Structures are given as C-alpha cells and as structure tokens.
Amino acid sequence: MAEHAPDASGKEPRAEAKGASVIVNVIQVLRCFTLDEPLLGVTEIALRVGLHKSSVSRILATLEDQNIVERDEESRKFRLGLGLIAVAGPLLANLDVRRVAFPTLAELSETTGETAALTIWNGGEAISVEQIPSSKQVKHTSPMGSRYNTALSASVQVFLAHEPESEVRGLLESGSVILDPDTPGGIEAYLLRLAAVRDAGYAVNHGETNIEEVGLAAPVHDHRGAVIAAVMIAAPYYRVPAERLQVLGRACRQAATQIGLRLGALPR
Structure with missing residues (x-):
C-alpha cells in the first residue's frame, strides 16, 4: 500500500488532519462553558464533547497554562479565564x-x-x-x-x-x-x-x-x-x-x- 506523499508544504496529510482535529476538540471544550453553566468539571466536559477524560484533561491543562481557562478555588472545576480577553480584545475593540x-x-x-x-x-x-x-x-x-x-x-x-x-x-x-x-x-x-x-x-x-x-x-x-x-x-x-x-x-x-x-x- 502506497504511503501518503507530502504536500507542497512538506507536511504529511495525516499530520495536518490530526492537527485540525485537535483544534476542533479545543473549540468544542471551550464552547461547553456558557452563561448558565460557567463552571464545569473534566467528567462533565468529556461527556459533552465525546472525548476520553484524559484527553480533556490534557486540553484543559494547556488552556490553563495560557490563562484561557482557570480553576475555581472552591469547587476545583474549570471556568473561562481572562486570557480570552487578550484573544478577543482586538475584535471587540474594533x-x-x-x-x-x-x-x-x-x-x-x-x-x-x-x-x-x-x-x-x-x-x-x-x-x-x-x-x-x-x-x-x-x-x-x-x-x-x-x-x-x-x-x-x-x-x-x-x-x-x-x-x-x-x-x-x-x-x-x-x-x-x-x-x-x-x-x-x-x-x-x-x-x-x-x-x-x-x-x-x-x-x-x-x-x-x-x-x-x-x-x-x-x-x-x-x-x-x-x-x-x-x-x-x-x-x-x-x-x-x-x-x-x-x-x-x-x-x-x-x-x-x-x-x-x-x-x-x-x-x-
């Protein structure tokens, strides 16, 4: 069976597809947070996006490192963080x-x-x-x-x-x-x-x-x-x-x- 040839950028198509999939998963995790439910745990998010809890944990850990999400001190659940303002700020301002x-x-x-x-x-x-x-x-x-x-x-x-x-x-x-x-x-x-x-x-x-x-x-x-x-x-x-x-x-x-x-x- 022939291997997938690299595209013009030199990247393997499967690697690109995997990268796109990761981005989609991150977006799905972020969309779980709403005004009605600002605090969510790993298990709750995993059930909603259809991912394993370990995958959700890794995503949340990366987002937390970038201040996109943060932990609530009392419940230890996650909520959206102030880092989102840095991302959305230019759009909102304009x-x-x-x-x-x-x-x-x-x-x-x-x-x-x-x-x-x-x-x-x-x-x-x-x-x-x-x-x-x-x-x-x-x-x-x-x-x-x-x-x-x-x-x-x-x-x-x-x-x-x-x-x-x-x-x-x-x-x-x-x-x-x-x-x-x-x-x-x-x-x-x-x-x-x-x-x-x-x-x-x-x-x-x-x-x-x-x-x-x-x-x-x-x-x-x-x-x-x-x-x-x-x-x-x-x-x-x-x-x-x-x-x-x-x-x-x-x-x-x-x-x-x-x-x-x-x-x-x-x-x-």
Missing part, C-alpha cells in the same frame, strides 16, 4: 457600534412606530450617529451629527447617570451641560433623577426640553461594562401619553441590551 446597532434600531422603529436613534458621548454632549425615522407622516427626526447638551435630554441623562458624581457636578456647574436654573431642587434633585435612571435602565424626557417632543433613551454597554452609546426613541408629544412611557422605555432598554450583547456585554 466592532463598529453604529454598524452593529443598525438592524436593532430598524426593528425598534418598526415595532414602536417611532424614530429610533443611536447617540454617543464626547465628554460633554450626546451626538446623534445613526437614525431610523418613523414611518408615520408626523415624526420627530434630527440631522445626523446633532448635538445635545441639555441636562434633561434623555440621552444626556443616560450618559451622565453612568458618570462619577464629581464629573456630573463639574459639567453642570461649568455650564458645559445646561441645567435650567429654575429646575426644582437644582443639582441635588437632578442627581437623584440620574440615580432613578440607573435603576430603571432608561431615561425619559416627556416634553421637558421641547413641549412637542418626547425622548426616551437607554445605555448600551460594551464587553467591559462601560456605556459606549445610547439608544433613543423620539416621538411627537401628542402620541405618547404618560401611560405609554413605560412601554417605550422597556422597548428602548431591550434594544440597547441586544446591541450590548452583540458587543460582548454580559446580560444585566
């Missing part, structure tokens, strides 16, 4: 949040019947970078690149709600972010409002900056847990009675969560 958000924004606009937008924060303003206009004849839209620095704007509330209190005070006191001096309770009341935004997961501007417009916004988190954008719904005031605010707020929050998950954020 994901275009605008591109990732587009289909979710389109769906949000369709299901709510209102304009859906995406804003980012430049340190003192919320800037519109994407928008799906409402299909209805009467709608609220804004030009791409529109900037918002009024404290009661929904997207501004979202970004400030996740900034340190000292930073928020500095922006308000310097006038970089504008809070009407006649606002009841002033800065202290506004800080309490931001705390409520964090708890609810979305912010509401019910005709407070424009009597004809309602805005709702929710934060988009990345894989580090940082707020990198906000999803916003804009609608005519007459179409959003108080009882509809919670429905739109939840829809906005869900859309922001979906975008965050695609960026590697953990479920909240």
Whole structure:
C-alpha cells in the first residue's frame, strides 16, 4: 500500500488532519462553558464533547497554562479565564457600534412606530450617529451629527447617570451641560433623577426640553461594562401619553441590551 506523499508544504496529510482535529476538540471544550453553566468539571466536559477524560484533561491543562481557562478555588472545576480577553480584545475593540446597532434600531422603529436613534458621548454632549425615522407622516427626526447638551435630554441623562458624581457636578456647574436654573431642587434633585435612571435602565424626557417632543433613551454597554452609546426613541408629544412611557422605555432598554450583547456585554 502506497504511503501518503507530502504536500507542497512538506507536511504529511495525516499530520495536518490530526492537527485540525485537535483544534476542533479545543473549540468544542471551550464552547461547553456558557452563561448558565460557567463552571464545569473534566467528567462533565468529556461527556459533552465525546472525548476520553484524559484527553480533556490534557486540553484543559494547556488552556490553563495560557490563562484561557482557570480553576475555581472552591469547587476545583474549570471556568473561562481572562486570557480570552487578550484573544478577543482586538475584535471587540474594533466592532463598529453604529454598524452593529443598525438592524436593532430598524426593528425598534418598526415595532414602536417611532424614530429610533443611536447617540454617543464626547465628554460633554450626546451626538446623534445613526437614525431610523418613523414611518408615520408626523415624526420627530434630527440631522445626523446633532448635538445635545441639555441636562434633561434623555440621552444626556443616560450618559451622565453612568458618570462619577464629581464629573456630573463639574459639567453642570461649568455650564458645559445646561441645567435650567429654575429646575426644582437644582443639582441635588437632578442627581437623584440620574440615580432613578440607573435603576430603571432608561431615561425619559416627556416634553421637558421641547413641549412637542418626547425622548426616551437607554445605555448600551460594551464587553467591559462601560456605556459606549445610547439608544433613543423620539416621538411627537401628542402620541405618547404618560401611560405609554413605560412601554417605550422597556422597548428602548431591550434594544440597547441586544446591541450590548452583540458587543460582548454580559446580560444585566
């Protein structure tokens, strides 16, 4: 029986096939770890991937050496390690949040019947970078690149709600972010409002900056847990009675969560 001839690279086909098989096994082992089951033992993994326990042990030992997996001190089971961040980091950092958000924004606009937008924060303003206009004849839209620095704007509330209190005070006191001096309770009341935004997961501007417009916004988190954008719904005031605010707020929050998950954020 003739032997397998080396290919152009000089490698034996069987060796290449074996190498590919090892890689597949490693990937299968890594895919066993999920959000529902972050801790797994050798026996559990072996049963799921159909490999002998000794093979799984060797794979895990190599992955542990590279910090791809690590042992839980109490259970001695394995979980994914921080070494994965070094592998996935470049991909996560280069994901275009605008591109990732587009289909979710389109769906949000369709299901709510209102304009859906995406804003980012430049340190003192919320800037519109994407928008799906409402299909209805009467709608609220804004030009791409529109900037918002009024404290009661929904997207501004979202970004400030996740900034340190000292930073928020500095922006308000310097006038970089504008809070009407006649606002009841002033800065202290506004800080309490931001705390409520964090708890609810979305912010509401019910005709407070424009009597004809309602805005709702929710934060988009990345894989580090940082707020990198906000999803916003804009609608005519007459179409959003108080009882509809919670429905739109939840829809906005869900859309922001979906975008965050695609960026590697953990479920909240």
